[in-house]
Amino acid sequence: MAKNLYPRCAKCPTRICENWGGKADGPPPSLDKAPAFCPMKLMPDIYAEAMAEYEKSGVKDFARLASVQEFQCYERHPDGLKTRIPRIEELIQFSRKCGYKRLGIAHCGGLAYEAGVLTEILENNGFEVVSVQCKTGAVPKERIGIKPDEKIVGPDNWETMCNPIVQAMIINRSKVDLAVMLGLCIGHDTLFIKYCEVPLTVIAVKDRVLGHNPLAALYTSGTYYSRLKNKVD
Numbered sequence: 001m002a003k004n005l006y007p008r009c010a011k012c013p014t015r016i017c018e019n020w021g022g023k024a025d026g027p028p029p030s031l032d033k034a035p036a037f038c039p040m041k042l043m044p045d046i047y048a049e050a051m052a053e054y055e056k057s058g059v060k061d062f063a064r065l066a067s068v069q070e071f072q073c074y075e076r077h078p079d080g081l082k083t084r085i086p087r088i089e090e091l092i093q094f095s096r097k098c099g100y101k102r103l104g105i106a107h108c109g110g111l112a113y114e115a116g117v118l119t120e121i122l123e124n125n126g127f128e129v130v131s132v133q134c135k136t137g138a139v140p141k142e143r144i145g146i147k148p149d150e151k152i153v154g155p156d157n158w159e160t161m162c163n164p165i166v167q168a169m170i171i172n173r174s175k176v177d178l179a180v181m182l183g184l185c186i187g188h189d190t191l192f193i194k195y196c197e198v199p200l201t202v203i204a205v206k207d208r209v210l211g212h213n214p215l216a217a218l219y220t221s222g223t224y225y226s227r228l229k230n231k232v233d
């Protein structure tokens with residue numbers, strides 16, 4: 001692939017795949033207005049390959065239910081679309097649609113309170129809720145090569161490692177219908193996703209300073225977090 005010719009939807013000036021005002025029974029958008037880096041131009045073959053996946057057992061219906069859920073998160077009013085429900089309710093509604101009975105929360109120890117509240121809400125809505133926190137196993141950080149001066153609680157104190165692999169294994173063995181990630185650290189979440197063998201969604205990601213809302217730094221990147229936009233060599 002030529003230099004700078006790789007998919008970059010985040011830099012697309014037209015987003016013609018989404019915003020061309022077509023009719024339901026009309027043709028798809030012309031690619032003339034798509035940029036050269038558009039994946040529809042760079043990798044046209046891959047779309048047929050992906051669409052074939054939807055024909056596999058259960059995949060199309062799962063995708064359909066996800067889109068029905070998406071639809072039900074809006075209300076159409078004369079003055080435009082309005083949003084309806086927070087993600088917690090979206091999780092409940094989608095889990096019901098899929099017929100899920102048993103949900104498995106994989107949470108950070110730092111979000112134990114949130115895990116408790118989420119469990120109560122999900123149980124009150126009729127779900128059985130398995131939960132496992134990151135520190136389960138009580139394995140010291142030295143086991144993965146952390147040095148004394150790399151421990152958050154100080155060099156002389158016991159510090160349990162986060163163990164996303166065992167979290168995933170416990171979630172897998174607990175036969176949950178859906179795993180729900182709650183506030184795992186970057187990297188720990190990557191490992192959890194790698195080892196989780198059941199359908200997986202995310203209710204929240206960790207952001208220690210922004211109330212687990214990392215996008216707040218983007219929304220304020222024109223002001224308080226403008227340093228984030230500084231170019232580094």
Ligand code: SF4
Nearest residue numbers: 009012015016017038
């Ligand atoms: S798929 Fe193509 S047209 Fe759509 S946002 Fe990406 S670059 Fe733009």
